[in-house]
Amino acid sequence: MKVSSYKEYNGRENLLVELNEFELLPKPLNFPGPYFHAIIFADYDDIPSNDPLFDFLDSLLERGGVYFVCGGTAGGKIHDCVDELIVIDEVDKTMKYPLQPGKPSVQEDDIVMTTWHDDESVEDIVWSALNTARSPDICMKENPTNVFFIRQGSPYLGKVKEYLENPPEISLD
Numbered sequence: 364m365k366v367s368s369y370k371e372y373n374g375r376e377n378l379l380v381e382l383n384e385f386e387l388l389p390k391p392l393n394f395p396g397p398y399f400h401a402i403i404f405a406d407y408d409d410i411p412s413n414d415p416l417f418d419f420l421d422s423l424l425e426r427g428g429v430y431f432v433c434g435g436t437a438g439g440k441i442h443d444c445v446d447e448l449i450v451i452d453e454v455d456k457t458m459k460y461p462l463q464p465g466k467p468s469v470q471e472d473d474i475v476m477t478t479w480h481d482d483e484s485v486e487d488i489v490w491s492a493l494n495t496a497r498s499p500d501i502c503m504k505e506n507p508t509n510v511f512f513i514r515q516g517s518p519y520l521g522k523v524k525e526y527l528e529n530p531p532e533i534s535l536d
Contacts, residue, residue, distance in 0.1 A: 364388075365515070369527040372493050375400075376508045377527055381515045385419040392426050398507040400430040402492045404485070404519040405437040420444050424452075424460045424475065429507060430496050431477040434488040435519060442479035449475055485522040493530060 369377040376395055385405065392399075401423050420441065423431075433441040452460055460475070476496075480488045489511075498507050511527070513520045 367524075372509075372530050374506055375493075377493075377511070378508060379511045379513070379524065379527060381513060381520065383515060385416050385512075385514065388419070388422045388426065394427070394508050394510060396427075396507060398427045398429045398498060399510045400432065400492065400496050400498065400507050401428045402432040402434070402489070402509060402511045403438075403441055404434045404488070404511070404513045404517060404523065405441060406435045406517075407437045407440070416441070416444055417448065421448055423512075424448060427507075429475055429498050431475070432488060432492045432496060433477065433479040434481075434483065434485070436481060438479040438481045442477045445475070445477045485519055486526055489523060489526045490531075 364383065365381040367379045367381075369379065371377070378394065420431075424445070431442065431445050433439070433445075449460065452458065476498075478491075478496075480491070483491075492509060492511075496509075511523055513523060
């Protein structure tokens with residue numbers, strides 16, 4: 364696993380985590396602040412047959428993932444897995460994820476958000492993550508970090524790096 368830091372954008376730090384596979388992440392992650400936005404790019408061939416995807420996503424939720432932007436042909440699957448993990452946790456009442464109603468200072472409308480972008484360009488997905496992804500109020504006080512997770516060797520990797528190195532300026536004109 365390799366972690367690279369990129370310049371701040373819209374008041375948020377941006378990190379790129381290059382993974383060998385979608386695997387359990389080490390504890391602690393040492394991201395700034397307790398919450399982060401996970402931007403995950405994957406195709407179905409990025410996910411091995413033993414499919415540790417649930418364990419990987421569970422580890423992101425446990426460590427403070429509050430907004431999941433899922434891109435690539437497996438974006439819909441990743442989105443569904445995150446939603447399923449949250450529902451299982453709520454039904455079982457294990458409350459192991461930091462952002463859940465019923466925990467101190469968490470409001471009923473403070474939810475984990477997931478979006479999927481199967482048919483969008485890398486540039487559009489990254490732009491959306493940098494400019495439109497907004498966390499619940501409780502998390503904004505901490506200004507969540509954007510963390511991009513991509514498997515090493517992925518065709519998305521170069522495009523994401525290029526975009527993070529030179530994000531376009533936003534014009535509201």
